[in-house]
Every structure is written in C-alpha cells, then in structure tokens.
Amino acid sequence: MGVYVLDLAQAYMDTSVIIGQAGDFLDDTLKYKNIEYMTCGPQNNFFPDLSTTSRTDIIFFCSPNNPTGHAASREQLTQLVDFARKNGSIIVYDSAYSVYITDDSPRSIYEIPGSRECAIEISSFSKIAGFTGVRLGWTVVPDELYYANKVPVINDFDRIVCTCFNGASRIVQAGGLACLSPDGFKAVMAVVDYYMENAKILVDTFTSLGLVVYGGVNAPYVWVHFPGSRSWDMFSEILKKTHIITVPGSGFGPGGEGFIRVAAFGRREHILEASARLTSVHLL
Amino acid sequence: MSVLNHNHVTPLSSSSSAIFAKNTFTSVRTQIVSVSSKKAGVCKCVATSPAEQTAYKTKVSRNGNIAKLQAGYLFPEIGRRKAAHMLKYPDAQVISLGIGDTTEPIPEVITSAMAKRALGLSTIEGYTGYGAEQGEKQLRAQLASTFYSNLGIEEDDIFVSDGAKSDISRLQVLFGSNVTMAVQDPSYPAYVDSSVIIGQTGEFQKDIEKFGNIEYMKCTPENDFFPDLSKVSRTDIIFFCSPNNPTGSAASREQLTKLVNFAKDNGSIIIYDSAYAMYVSGDTPKSIFEIPGAKEVAIETASFSKYAGFTGVRLGWTVVPKELKYSDGFPVAKDFNRIVCTGFNGASNIAQAGGLACLSPEGLQAMHEVVGFYKENTKIIVDTFTSLGFTVYGGIHAPYVWVHFPGRSSWDVFSEILEKTHVVTTPGSGFGPAGEGFVRVSAFGHRNNVLEACRRFKELYK
Numbered sequence: 001m002g003v004y005v006l007d008l009a010q011a012y013m014d015t016s017v018i019i020g021q022a023g024d025f026l027d028d029t030l031k032y033k034n035i036e037y038m039t040c041g042p043q044n045n046f047f048p049d050l051s052t053t054s055r056t057d058i059i060f061f062c063s064p065n066n067p068t069g070h071a072a073s074r075e076q077l078t079q080l081v082d083f084a085r086k087n088g089s090i091i092v093y094d095s096a097y098s099v100y101i102t103d104d105s106p107r108s109i110y111e112i113p114g115s116r117e118c119a120i121e122i123s124s125f126s127k128i129a130g131f132t133g134v135r136l137g138w139t140v141v142p143d144e145l146y147y148a149n150k151v152p153v154i155n156d157f158d159r160i161v162c163t164c165f166n167g168a169s170r171i172v173q174a175g176g177l178a179c180l181s182p183d184g185f186k187a188v189m190a191v192v193d194y195y196m197e198n199a200k201i202l203v204d205t206f207t208s209l210g211l212v213v214y215g216g217v218n219a220p221y222v223w224v225h226f227p228g229s230r231s232w233d234m235f236s237e238i239l240k241k242t243h244i245i246t247v248p249g250s251g252f253g254p255g256g257e258g259f260i261r262v263a264a265f266g267r268r269e270h271i272l273e274a275s276a277r278l279t280s281v282h283l284l
Numbered sequence: 285m286s287v288l289n290h291n292h293v294t295p296l297s298s299s300s301s302a303i304f305a306k307n308t309f310t311s312v313r314t315q316i317v318s319v320s321s322k323k324a325g326v327c328k329c330v331a332t333s334p335a336e337q338t339a340y341k342t343k344v345s346r347n348g349n350i351a352k353l354q355a356g357y358l359f360p361e362i363g364r365r366k367a368a369h370m371l372k373y374p375d376a377q378v379i380s381l382g383i384g385d386t387t388e389p390i391p392e393v394i395t396s397a398m399a400k401r402a403l404g405l406s407t408i409e410g411y412t413g414y415g416a417e418q419g420e421k422q423l424r425a426q427l428a429s430t431f432y433s434n435l436g437i438e439e440d441d442i443f444v445s446d447g448a449k450s451d452i453s454r455l456q457v458l459f460g461s462n463v464t465m466a467v468q469d470p471s472y473p474a475y476v477d478s479s480v481i482i483g484q485t486g487e488f489q490k491d492i493e494k495f496g497n498i499e500y501m502k503c504t505p506e507n508d509f510f511p512d513l514s515k516v517s518r519t520d521i522i523f524f525c526s527p528n529n530p531t532g533s534a535a536s537r538e539q540l541t542k543l544v545n546f547a548k549d550n551g552s553i554i555i556y557d558s559a560y561a562m563y564v565s566g567d568t569p570k571s572i573f574e575i576p577g578a579k580e581v582a583i584e585t586a587s588f589s590k591y592a593g594f595t596g597v598r599l600g601w602t603v604v605p606k607e608l609k610y611s612d613g614f615p616v617a618k619d620f621n622r623i624v625c626t627g628f629n630g631a632s633n634i635a636q637a638g639g640l641a642c643l644s645p646e647g648l649q650a651m652h653e654v655v656g657f658y659k660e661n662t663k664i665i666v667d668t669f670t671s672l673g674f675t676v677y678g679g680i681h682a683p684y685v686w687v688h689f690p691g692r693s694s695w696d697v698f699s700e701i702l703e704k705t706h707v708v709t710t711p712g713s714g715f716g717p718a719g720e721g722f723v724r725v726s727a728f729g730h731r732n733n734v735l736e737a738c739r740r741f742k743e744l745y746k
Contacts, residue, residue, distance in 0.1 A: 014626045018457060057344045088343025117340040132413040133633035134405070135446070146341035156350045162357040163477045164453035169446070169632045170596040171398060 010252060012060040012092075030254045039255045042214060042225070046070035050079060055087040061109075062094035064101060067252050067261040068223045069215015071105035077112045084118040090145065090153070091119040096137075099128050099192050101218045116142040120153070127220065129179045129188045136172045195220045198271045199264035205275040206262070209283065220264040223249070227258055234260050234283075242277040349483045352495070358473045358714045359383045365698075366708050373706065379737045381665075382708035384529065384684065384726040386593040387733075388657060390638075391650030394592055397641030402634050417630045418621065419444025419601070426643040427601055431561075431586070435573040441605050441617065443624055444639070446598040446631045448559050448587040449474055455555055455583065455602070456482040458616075458623050463520035466499035468511065470530055470715030470722075472557065475523040493717040502718045505677060505688070509533035513542060518550040524572075525557035527564060530715045530724040531686045532678015534568045540575045547581040551611065554582040559600075560682045562591050562655050568681055579605040583616070590658075590683065591651045592642045599635040658683045661734045662727035668738040669725075672745045683727040686712070690721055697723050705740035 016022050016035060023033025031037055036056045038048030046068050061080060064071040072080070084091050093109040101107055109119045124137035141154040168176075178184045203216040206224050214223040226234045231248035238244055238260065247263075249256030264271070355361060362382045370378055404410025418424065418440075425439045432442075445451045452474050461483030467475045479485055479498060486496020494500055499519045501511035509531050524543060527534040535543070547554050556572035564570050572582045587600035604617040624630075631639075641647045666679035669687050677686040689697045694711035701709055701723070710726070712719030727734065 011626065018623065018626065020461065085340070088341075090342050090344050118342060130405070130411065130413070133415045133630070135629060135632040144339065146339060147346035148341060148343050149346055150341055151346050151351075156347065159350060159353060159357065160481070162360050163474060163481065164450065166447050166449045166598060167596070169598040169635050171402070171634055172632050175402070 012062075012094075013253070030250075037253065037255070040065070040068060040070070041255055042212070045076075046214070047072055047076045047079075050083045053083070055089065057089055059084060059089050059091045060094065061091055062096070064097040064105075064219035065215075065221075066097065066219065067215075067221050067247065067249065067256065067259075069217070069219040069221040070223075071101050071103070071218035074104075074106050074112070077106055077109065081109070081112045081115045081118060085114055088148070089118065091115070093119050093121045094123075095121055096124045097127055097219045098123065099189065100196060100220055102196065103218065105218055110140070110142075116144040118145070120145065125176055125179060128192065129175070130191065131172075131175070134172050134175060136168055136176045194268070195264050198266060198268065201271050201275055202262050202264055205278050208279065216264065222262040222264065224260045224262060225258060226260060229258060231257055231259055237283060238278075241281045241283065242274070244274050244277065347481075349481050349485075352480050352485065352487055353477060354488050357477060358710070362708065362710060362714075365702065369702055369706070369708075376706040377736075378706045378708065379729065379733045379740075380708045381725045381727070381729060381734070381737055382710045384590070384728055386590060386595050386654075386658075386728050387730055388593060388654055390593045390597075391647070391654065393644065393646045393650055394638050394641045398597075398634050398638040401637030405633075412633055415630045415633055415636070417625045417628055418442075419631060420633070420636050420640075423636050423640050423643075424601075426640060430643045430648070431571065432573060432603070435571060436579060437573055437603055437605060441603050443602045443604065443620065444631050444636060445600050445602060445624075445628070446635070447589065447600040448557065448585045448602075450628075451585045451600060451602045452555075452557075453478045453481075454620075454623050454627065455585070456484075457627060458620050459521060459553075464497060464499070464518075465521040465523065466501055466516060466519040467523045467716070468503045468525065468528065469494075469500035469717060470503065470712060470719030471523065472525055472529045473715060475555075475557075476716070493713070500716060500718070503528070503531060503533070504718055505675075509677070510535055510539045510542075513546045516546070518552065520552055522547060522552050522554045523557065524554055525559070526569075527560040527682035528678070528684075529557075529560065529682065530678075530684055530710065530712065530719065530722075532680070532682040532684040533686075534564055534681035537567075537569050537575070540569055540572060544572070544575045544578050544581060548577055552581065553608065553616070554578075556582050556584045557586075558584050559587045560590055561586065562651065563659060563683060564681045565659075573603070573605070579607040581608070583608065588639055588642060591655060592638070592647075593654065594635070594638070597635050597638060599631055599639045657731075658727050661729060661731065664734055664738055665725050665727055668741055672742065674745075677722075679727070685725040685727065687723050687725060688721060689723060692721060694720055694723055701741075701744070705737070705744050707737045707740060 013032065013035060017032055022035050025032050036054055038053055040046040040048055046065065080091065091109065095108055098107040106112065109115045109121050121140040122137065125131035125134070126137070141157045143152060143154060145153040147153060179188055199216040199220050199222060202222045203213050206213045206222065212225045214225070216222040231250045235246055235248040238246055247261040249259030249261060366378065366380065366382065370376070405412070419442065421439070423444055424442045427442050428437055428439045456478045463484060465479050465484055476495060476498060480495055485498050488495050499517050501516050503509040503511055509528065543554065554572060558571060561570040569575065572578045572584050584603040585600065588594040589600065604620045606615060606617060608616040610616060642651055662679045662683050662685060665685045666676050669676045669685065675688040677688070679685040694713045698709055698711040701707055710724040712722030712724060
C-alpha cells in the first residue's frame with residue numbers, strides 16, 4: 001500500500017515512514033521508496049499531473065499549500081476527486097490554511113461533488129486563532145466513506161480516537177467554541193487579515209528584487225524562486241546578509257529545491273524591517 | 285449515545301470482548317437495542333437502508349489490525365450501557381462508580397494558573413506559539429525534582445504529554461509491530477487494544493478470551509496479584525501498572541525488584557504505568573526507578589489525571605531514561621523524541637501552566653488533599669462490601685475496589701447492580717479473562733453519592 005504525498009510535505013511523509021508504509025530512503029532521488037511523490041511546481045501550476053500519477057490507497061493533499069502557498073482551484077480539486085473515485089483512493093485533505101483564502105478557491109474538499117465518499121479533511125485552529133501552543137484541531141470523516149469491505153472508515157477512526165487518545169483539553173475546546181462565536185470569528189479573522197497584509201508586503205518586496213514569487217495570496221507563505229541556486233545556499237545567504245530566518249525549499253522535499261519559503265507570521269514592524277533589509281542588500 | 289447495529293447478528297457471550305456488537309455511524313441512527321447478557325444471546329438488528337447497500341465504496345482495505353478488536357473500547361461501552369439505562373429509568377438517580385473519572389473540583393491554585401496563562405495569551409508579552417514538543421522546560425525540571433529527585437532521572441529524560449493514554453499509543457508506535465508484549469491480566473484495556481492496533485498480536489481467541497501473541501500475566505488473589513515470573517515467557521515489552529488499575533494492588537519493593545531482574549535477564553523493556561502513584565500509602569514504591577537497575581530496563585508513564593482532576597484537562601508525562609538502549613545500543617529516548625516531534629506537537633501550553641501550579645508547594649498540598657478525599661471514599665466502599673461478607677481486594681493504594689463475586693459472570697453482576705441499584709460499576713472481565721468473577725468499583729465521586737451508593741449496595745446484598 002502506498003501513499004501519495006504532495007512533494008513538499010514532511011509530516012505526512014515522516015509519519016508514513018514511521019508507521020511502516022514506506023521503503024528505504026534513496027539517496028540518489030532523495031525520496032522514500034513506495035511513496036508516490038506528486039511534484040508540484042510552477043510548471044504545472046502547483047497541481048500534480050494526475051495522468052502520470054500511479055494509483056495509491058491514500059493521497060495527502062494540502063490546500064492552501066504549505067509551503068508553496070498555492071490554493072487548488074475548483075477545477076483542480078474536481079480532477080483530484082474524480083481521480084480518487086476512479087482509483088478507489090482516499091484523499092486526506094489538509095485544510096489548515098483555508099481561512100487565508102482571499103479569492104473564491106474552495107475552502108473545503110467537501111465543496112466538490114462526490115468528495116464525501118472519498119475524502120477525509122483535517123484542519124486546525126493553529127493558524128486561525130494562534131493556537132499553535134494551545135493545541136486544537138479537528139478531522140472530518142464522512143459517514144459515506146467506506147473501506148472496500150463496506151466497513152465505514154469512521155467506525156475505525158472512532159475506535160482509534162477512543163483507544164489511543166482521550167480527547168482534546170476541555171479548556172482548549174472552550175477556546176475553540178469562542179473562536180466560532182460571531183465576535184470571536186471576527187477577531188481571529190482580523191489577525192488572519194493582518195498576516196495576509198504581511199504576506200503582501202513580502203510578495204511586493206521579493207518581486208521588487210526581480211524575483212519570481214508564488215503564494216502569498218491564499219496562504220501566509222511566500223514561495224520565492226531562486227533559479228539555479230541551491231535552497232540551503234540561499235537560506236544561508238539571506239541569513240548571513242540580513243539576519244532573517246527563512247526555510248530552504250529542499251527541506252520540504254526534492255521539488256522544493258531552488259525555492260525559499262518565507263512565512264508572513266510576525267509583527268508588522270518586523271516584516272517591514274525584514275523588507276527594508278532585503279531591499280538594501282544584493283542577494284543574487 | 286446509542287447502541288447501534290449494522291445488519292449483522294453477533295452471538296453474545298458474557299465476555300467483555302464479544303458482548304457488544306460493533307457500533308456504527310451509518311445513516312441509520314438512534315436505535316436503542318437491549319442487549320442480552322446471557323451466553324449465546326442474539327442482538328436485534330436494525331435494517332440498513334437500500335442506499336447503504338449500493339453506496340460507493342473505496343478500494344482501500346480496512347486495517348486488518350483494527351478489525352481484530354472485538355468491540356468498542358471498554359469505557360465508551362460502559363457509557364453506552366449507562367445511557368441506555370438512564371433512558372429506561374429516566375427518574376433514577378444513577379451513580380457512576382464505573383469509569384474511573386474524577387469528580388472533585390480542581391483546586392483553585394491550579395485553575396487560576398491556567399486562567400492566567402490563557403488570558404496571558406491575549407497579550408504581546410504573554411503570547412506563546414509552538415512550544416517544545418517535549419514540554420516546557422520549567423515543567424520538566426519541576427517534574428524531575430518533585431518525583432524523581434535522588435532517583436537519577438533528569439529533566440531531559442521527561443516528556444510532557446496530553447496524557448498517559450496517548451503516551452501508551454505513542455510508545456506502541458515507537459516500538460512498532462514486530463515486538464512481543466506482556467500485560468497483567470487483568471489490566472487497563474489500552475495496553476492490549478493499542479498492541480492489537482499497531483499489529484503486534486494475532487487474532488482474538490474466543491475460547492480463552494485472549495489475543496494471540498500477547499503474554500497475559502495472571503494476577504489474582506492466589507498469587508497476591510503479582511505474576512509468577514517463572515511461568516512467564518520472554519517478551520520484548522512488559523506493561524506493568526502499579527498501583528494497579530483495576531485490582532488496586534500495589535507491588536512491593538521485593539516484587540518490583542523481581543520484575544526488574546526478570547526484565548534485565550530477558551533484555552526486556554518494562555513500561556511502568558504509575559498513574560496512581562500518589563495513592564500509595566506507606567513506603568510501597570511509587571516509581572519503578574526506586575528499584576536499582578530500573579533505568580536500564582524501564583520507561584515510566586504518569587499522569588496528572590487522578591491527582592489534580594485533570595482527566596479533561598489532559599496532561600501527563602513519560603520518562604525515558606538515557607540509559608535505556610535498544611539491542612544495537614541506540615538510545616530509546618532518541619526515537620521517542622522523534623515520535624514526539626513528528627506525531628505530536630506538545631501538550632497544551634495552558635494545561636502545562638496548570639501542571640506547573642500542581643507542583644508548587646500549595647499545589648502539591650492541594651493534590652494530596654484531593655487524593656486523600658478519594659482514599660476516604662475508597663475506605664467507605666471497602667468497608668461496605670466487607671461488611672456484606674464479600675472478599676474485597678485493593679482499596680488501599682488505589683482508588684479502586686476489586687470485589688470478588690465467585691462463580692458469577694462479571695457482566696451479569698454489573699447488570700444486576702446497575703438494574704437494581706442504579707450504580708454503574710465496571711465488570712472485571714472487561715480488563716481481561718482473569719478479571720472474570722470480579723467487579724471494579726471506583727472511588728471517584730462526591731461523598732454523598734459514594735455514601736448513597738453504599739447504602740444501596742447494603743440494601744441489595746444484605
């Protein structure tokens with residue numbers, strides 16, 4: 001049984017390795033055996049070419065995407081759902097950044113017809129409400145999702161949740177409920193907007209340096225292309241010259257080589273300071 | 285909650301594992317089914333809708349390990365029985381001495397610390413994002429000095445978590461499917477169930493009510509609730525809970541020394557569940573690390589649940605000593621750290637603030653008082669059953685009373701007590717085949733409820 005991973009997705013991969021789905025790591029390709037890596041880059045509008053993708057049982061798909069910032073379109077997600085249904089696969093759709101979407105890209109996989117029978121959706125309050133340390137999220141497992149032998153997936157997920165877990169902290173759940181009140185939601189979305197304004201500043205900054213920039217519109221991540229450079233070298237260069245910490249793209253998988261991820265979280269003054277430093281040095 | 289069926293007939297026995305038909309979450313809902321507790325009874329089934337029969341299904345195979353489990357996890361099953369009973373008797377004052385859930389309010393020194401941390405998150409200075417997955421430094425240090433000073437366990441041996449239940453499964457993921465494991469029989473169901481899920485076991489053998497490839501170490505009055513290790517086969521992992529849930533028995537220093545030596549001789553790893561350590565009276569050991577040599581053979585898991593009423597707050601810790609190595613010399617703690625960093629993101633910062641307050645002098649005293657209160661409850665229950673002529677075990681070093689009903693099915697006794705006194709207990713066979721003939725009465729409860737329950741027991745069994 002194999003797992004698809006959007007090339008660029010550490011936790012999905014590492015947990016797959018730990019649980020025993022993957023084979024050995026191959027030093028030449030920098031990939032684990034038995035994981036299907038679906039390359040996502042500017043060349044394919046950050047959506048995998050499904051016609052060249054082999055069938056696997058599970059497909060991890062994160063949109064809006066960490067680290068590329070790309071939000072899959074309705075057409076793309078329809079293709080994905082059709083692909084999953086045709087292959088009898090299950091999509092695990094990570095929608096942790098859905099509240100950052102500013103255009104009309106789908107916010108949930110369940111906006112796509114047929115998805116309830118082939119998709120699980122995971123999400124989190126981390127980036128919605130600053131709950132990265134508070135710890136709260138949720139997973140949707142539709143009633144309509146069945147294994148090949150007609151057992152509902154939700155039965156087994158419930159068993160896992162009841163046996164390997166004892167629930168999220170009730171204090172934290174109270175916080176989650178408050179996030180979803182009219183006032184609460186308005187307040188957290190104001191912070192989301194604040195981060196997206198940061199993202200715009202970063203997009204503009206890197207663009208003004210003549211670089212091609214992706215993301216930053218539907219997610220708080222800016223994916224900067226440094227063609228011909230190794231991402232770890234660019235990471236070091238940026239760190240040395242501007243004292244700014246970014247994340248080298250190759251850290252997310254081989255498809256990330258040549259890119260740097262810049263996160264838009266941070267105080268406005270720090271973002272502005274970072275922008276000022278970036279425009280004042282010669283990076284390339 | 286309701287007990288549901290999905291178009292199949294399950295023959296029932298009085299064993300815990302087979303008694304409940306699988307509950308499902310299909311579109312057929314809210315049908316209460318009365319479940320016979322006699323052997324070879326039959327569940328009434330609810331028909332599935334035609335839509336379900338032709339519904340789209342994926343081509344993904346169900347995880348065969350989860351399929352090995354016979355029924356739901358024990359405590360939600362008890363909850364379902366309780367809910368069904370309350371529907372049947374809407375006016376009954378049901379008293380729950382079943383699921384071991386704390387009832388007394390958390391001392392204010394602890395909740396105010398959590399409130400302060402929570403409100404602090406709304407300030408620039410007080411806001412914190414992702415914390416260290418292993419836990420906040422101050423809490424780790426305080427855990428080391430509070431519980432493990434003089435035992436050679438250090439701050440960085442301690443991994444803070446969202447509770448022992450989660451840690452047990454994290455440890456299973458750590459060890460993987462190719463290890464063998466031993467459990468006490470009876471034992472807290474999470475050890476066996478998580479072992480099944482991760483793929484360490486064979487199928488459930490209905491005749492003996494055990495999973496294949498697990499070594500069940502019988503713990504009964506005959507062996508003073510400590511296994512005869514001369515009869516126990518070697519396994520890689522040995523789960524050992526002391527003070528014990530459900531029997532209430534606490535292993536002595538001599539017994540634990542035998543266990544550590546046994547593990548050492550066999551090159552095994554003990555996972556020592558110390559969730560009830562604070563309930564220990566006298567100088568019975570509280571930590572496995574009190575035993576010489578334990579650091580090289582044992583992991584200890586612990587929890588704030590039963591000390592601070594944190595069952596819903598979710599905070600615990602696991603100790604993996606540096607000295608614990610795999611057969612190739614690789615430190616177990618390094619891999620556990622990888623699991624914690626990859627499959628987890630740390631316990632809630634708010635809960636950790638509560639944990640730190642628990643370990644302040646005031647907090648410790650407050651926890652001791654709450655533990656003392658539950659121990660008084662335990663004594664009341666012990667005295668009640670003893671006065672009725674029952675043989676009673678446990679109840680000294682743990683908030684559990686293990687009552688013997690010789691010759692009777694524990695599910696039958698559970699049902700009888702529930703039906704006739706409206707008190708929820710837990711059938712011993714739910715914890716393993718050697719639990720048959722016993723019922724666990726937990727001592728968590730408001731004092732008036734415990735007294736009332738005991739009054740009802742006296743009525744029933746006079």
